[in-house]
Amino acid sequence: MKSAEKSTGGGAAHGAARALRTPGGLSVRVDVRAVTVVVLLLAAAFTASVLLIGTGDFPMSAGDVLKTLLGGGDPGQQFIVNELRLPRVLVGLLVGASLGLGGALFQAISRNPLGSPDILGLGQGATAGALVVIVLFSGSASEVTLGALVGGLVTGLSIYALAWKRGVHGYRLVLVGIGISAIVTAVNGYLMTKADLVDASRALVWMTGSLSGRDWAQVWPLTALCAVLVPLVLANARGLRMMEMGDDVSNALGVRVERVRMLLMVSAVLLTAAATAAAGPVSFVALTAPQLARRLTRSPGPNLLPSLCMGAALLVTADWVSQRLFGADQLPVGVVTGVVGGVYLLWLLVTERRAGRI
Secondary structure, three states: OOOOOOOHHHOOOOOOEEEEEOOOOOEEEEEHHHHHHHHHHHHHHHHHHHHHHOOOOOOOOHHHHHHHHOOOOOHHHHHHHHHHHHHHHHHHHHHHHHHHHHHHHHHHHHOOOOOOHHHHOHHHHHHHHHHHHHHHHOOOHHHHHHHHHHHHHHHHHHHHHHHOOOOOOHHHHHHHHHHHHHHHHHHHHHHHHHOOHHHHHHHHHHHHOOOOOOOHHHHHHHHHHHHHHHHHHHHOHHHHHHHOOOHHHHHHOOOOHHHHHHHHHHHHHHHHHHHHHHHOOOOOHHHHHHHHHHHHHOOOOOOHHHHHHHHHHHHHHHHHHHHHHHOOOOOOHHHHHHHHHHHHHHHHHHHHHHOOOO
16 A cells, blocks of 8 residues: 655654554654654743743733733733733744744755855845835835835845756855845945934844834734745645755656745745844844754754744744843844854854865
8 A cells, every 4th residue: 555654844753753544544654753842842932932021121920921811910911911012022933933934945945054044145135125215215114124025035036046047056046145145235335324323223223133112013914924825835845855855856756846946935035034024134043943943853854844933932032031131122132143143153164064065
């Protein structure tokens, strides 16, 4: 009897998978370790979210936060939790999840651990779009968000088009992305020199990456986008997993390689651009989340769902740490993720060099 095998997150760890038989006679392979990691990461993200909601100028215990979220609490607690802090935490979770999933897609498509939006220049492209709106048009917050989204999309599509040569391959994508990143960074520097003091201060705050002041206006668009793209990406996880064996093998197995690659590439660009538009260019979450998720699951493949959960847990935890150590809104979350991610990038470069891959 032929059996169909599926694995959580795009891969199964050796010796950690368990076969389950469905009523239809199919054998479904479940990676127990990957499922456990996903559950633990979700628990960590929830715990960090509750602690973050309770942190601020008006501190609240975890019990009071949970009671208020369930409809209890006095009117003051309900206002603080539901109107001020909950939207910020939800934006953090959605942005982290989008960056984690987008980073996993880019790394899987490029087959390179350095193939993340931070390295490829998507964050810089979104920043350029936002700066154009701020510096040249003195646009509103919603217009800045739209400008960042357009900038990220244009940058991503430009990288894909320039990297195309009978398909898109790993190192070519990374090298083109690095070149585009350098060009866009220079453009951003020029735009900052043209800005007046007020616009320059406003742009600098946005460029740091922060969750401060985020409200329900940022929550709903991100929720809608994730509701569409996350199921679409996970539905194509099997094809992405097969593409790691090479285009020829994937085509022989029935995978429409270029169609799947283009679909997932556009999805990754949309996720990254939307996350950047909502919170600014939060550094290195897209780079570190997939790598940390893979080390925890010990599974080959893109590990899409664990990367998504890792990104969400990383960002809200970083925001909680910044508020606990420096006070409410004193240190943008982008600074914390930048420091941690920079250290991780140096370690990754050393590891890849010792392995002879760079």
